[in-house]
Amino acid sequence: MASLNVGNLGEYLREQRRNAQLSLRQLSEAAGVSNPYLSQIERGLRKPSADILQQLAKALRISAETLYVQAGMLDEREREELETRGVILADPSINERQKQVLLQIYESFRKENGLGTEDTEGGDTSGTAGGSAVTPPSH
Secondary structure (H helix, E strand, O other), rough: OOOHHHHOOOHHHHHHHHHHHOHHHHHHHOOOOHHHHHHHHHHHOOOOOHHHHHHHHHHHHOHHHHHHHHHHOHEEEHHHHHHHHHHHHHHOOHHHHHHHHHHHHHHHHHHHHHOOOOOOHHHHOOOOOOOOOOOOOOO
């Protein structure tokens, strides 16, 4: 993708908007953001909030986490972890207990490889439905 060479959030947004074949006005209406404000974001004059980035991502049909990385709000590895967790949680073919077990296994592998997260308390990996089904490897 050409977007990997983009230097900042504004340029990246402009490229995504053009790829989606949307005018500045069309994107501003779809995202619920004023046209002048969106123009300022694209020109690098304004730094949007996470909420605004989420609205823009939804309108562009791209991952909000990708925009967070571009804006410097999220590390690339954090984005990948969040997307992986999101895919698991959104999978309709497995039940909630299975999702929790799968997330626990995923987290145990990340920890084993030195990539585990410090703040697992806020995540969905500690669900009670399958909490004892998997014991992460001890070190």
